[in-house]
Amino acid sequence: MRAKRNQSIETICIHGKDLRRAVDNTGAVSFPIYQTAAYAHPAVGESTGYDYSRLQNPTREETERIVADLEEGIDALAFSSGMAAITTCFELFKPNDHLIVTDDLYGGTIRLLEHVSKKNALEISYADTSQSDHIISNIKDNTVAIYIETPTNPMMKVTDIAKAAKIAREKGILLIVDNTFLTPYFQKPLLLGADIVVHSGTKYLCGHNDTIAGFLVTNQDVISEKLRFLIKTTGGGLSPFDSWLLLRGMKTLALRMEKHQQNAISIAHFLKEHKKVAQVYYIGLSEHPSYEIQNRQGSGYGGMLSFRVNSEKTAKQVLQRVRLIQFAESLGGTESLITYPIYQTHADVVEEKRKEQGIDECLLRISVGIENEMELIADLNQALG
The missing domain is CATH 3.90.1150.10 (Aspartate Aminotransferase, domain 1)
Structure with missing residues (x-):
């Protein structure tokens, strides 16, 4: 494949930064829906590059490529919902790890933190992350990540992402940013220093109130590798048809x-x-x-x-x-x-x-x-x- 080109975001929404993967020889303008669970192997020890749709699917991969390009990441992973994406993200952490999270979060994320993450022995501190000193004051020896929404849901508080990223880098911890409300069209957290970007793809990325999806995007190889292992193991990947709906939605x-x-x-x-x-x-x-x-x-x-x-x-x-x-x-x-x-x-x-x-x-x-x-x-x- 040729090197990625400098393109406007309007063009990236439709084509991505590069030519799409050549998995179809019909010339179809709309990327095909590969509605299959399994793939046949040519011979023992040989593969088409696809084995099982929980692991990889061409339609999902095309969706992930576009989202990664929009967010300026090296990898995007498409999930069956925004909450599936967030749940998988929290699987990066182990018992007794401490997370600082925005206090004005979507209620479903709070429910996950209170009833699942705490049960799994993650330690959670809620802070007004729009005030950087509140982030600093909540950092502990076992703090591993800062998780923010900006703007928040529903009170529309804004966190200074670059400041939060600077704090995270100095402490050697991750910064995770939910970018659902503004999308990469209006805000690109990875360019501001974030390590992981979260999306409920159900919302603006799809844009038509007709499917549910989620994404995690990163610009770091080590995080990508860990997340790829988790999505393969836990099985929360987005279906081929829903992936196609996202592709269609993102064009506009x-x-x-x-x-x-x-x-x-x-x-x-x-x-x-x-x-x-x-x-x-x-x-x-x-x-x-x-x-x-x-x-x-x-x-x-x-x-x-x-x-x-x-x-x-x-x-x-x-x-x-x-x-x-x-x-x-x-x-x-x-x-x-x-x-x-x-x-x-x-x-x-x-x-x-x-x-x-x-x-x-x-x-x-x-x-x-x-x-x-x-x-x-x-x-x-x-x-x-």
Whole structure:
């Protein structure tokens, strides 16, 4: 294969940085779906390069190639869900290892940490990683990794990735960054010093609310080797058809992310002025406390925002009245979705921790889709009343 070329991210979304692997001789423009569990061998001791789809599959490999190129990594591994990816990532660690994690995490990640990781004797410390001194103060002799979401779900806090990476390097520990909200289109953690990037591919990478997937991406050979062993052993790889759905979805990632952001900025400014809205959490607002940090470490702000209304009654009214925006628990798709974190994404988080993070009966989260922005604003306006 020829050397990788310098290309725009729009082109990489469709083709990757290099020619795709020659596994098909039909000239099919859309990469084929290799819906097979096993592969025949030409003879004893000979192989086509494929043995069993738990180990390798051409469609999954093509998906991984594109994601690795987008994130500027040397390897990407595709999993059956975002949580499968995170679970496998935590298998890098052994009992009594200590992890520092962002305190404002997706509720499913907190559930994993509290009910599985702790059971497996991992030691977990929650910290406000948007404050670098909070990271430093939580480091112990047995600390092996820092795990962050930035921006966080649902309070949209931003961690300075380069600062966190510097701290991690000085202490000889890993930095793991969940980049689901911004995607490599707006933010590239590996270039800022992260060791592993996590994605729920279900969200923006796929972008159509029609499949579930997850990814781990790294720029280090030793980490790649360990993760490849784990995915082979635990069997969490993405299916061929779902891999193809990701390939299809990523072709329009650049176009979608621009429209998501355009709509989100307009909605954030509308909500700021509404009499029933107490606060808007969007990293694209100049008054966001980490606005300058985000401008430094990313190229955009994405399509996720949260807002606090004046009462629980108003929150429930909005959820009941929205028509174009759908009341559903996901994000990152073409359709706009509104979520009630206290009862959906963070229902399993203990009440005291939820309240501490500001996740209460008045907080709503919107995944802004790519519909007409004025129609979305009109829908919110009538729902707020």
